[in-house]
Amino acid sequence: MTRLTQRLQVYRCEICGHVIEVLTVGRGTLVCCGVPMKPQMERGDGQGADRHLPVIERTEEGVKVVIGQIAHPMEERHFIHWIEVRQGDTLVRRTFRPGGRPEAEFQGMGEDAKVRVYCTLHGLWTNRREEILPVTESS
Ligand SMILES: [Fe+2]
Numbered sequence: 001m002t003r004l005t006q007r008l009q010v011y012r013c014e015i016c017g018h019v020i021e022v023l024t025v026g027r028g029t030l031v032c033c034g035v036p037m038k039p040q041m042e043r044g045d046g047q048g049a050d051r052h053l054p055v056i057e058r059t060e061e062g063v064k065v066v067i068g069q070i071a072h073p074m075e076e077r078h079f080i081h082w083i084e085v086r087q088g089d090t091l092v093r094r095t096f097r098p099g100g101r102p103e104a105e106f107q108g109m110g111e112d113a114k115v116r117v118y119c120t121l122h123g124l125w126t127n128r129r130e131e132i133l134p135v136t137e138s139s
């Protein structure tokens with residue numbers, strides 16, 4: 001069985017917590033701890049959106065991204081791990097640690113950039129959910 005990935009898709013191992021992002025699509029199945037890794041769906045609304053969705057403000061040199069209308073926890077086992085901003089062929093990521101403040105300015109980016117946020121407990125969130133192509137399987 002072959003499970004096709006998509007470029008920039010994020011996968012997580014449900015056993016050890018390993019998180020990866022696909023840079024180049026291949027044919028194989030991504031496996032960790034002996035089991036297929038789970039693709040992380042990009043969420044744009046629903047429960048928890050008020051704590052996870054990126055809020056984007058224009059600045060003089062780019063955009064500032066702040067997470068949530070309500071402050072998100074930055075605890076040891078539950079925190080915003082990274083914010084990724086992508087516009088055209090440029091992708092910039094800022095990572096955070098527990099105790100940090102999940103906000104950052106991204107120079108040269110515009111308000112129409114796609115922003116993704118990864119929470120260690122609640123997964124992947126975005127300001128612009130794109131059509132997710134169905135995972136294709138063949139034997
Ligand atoms: Fe969270």
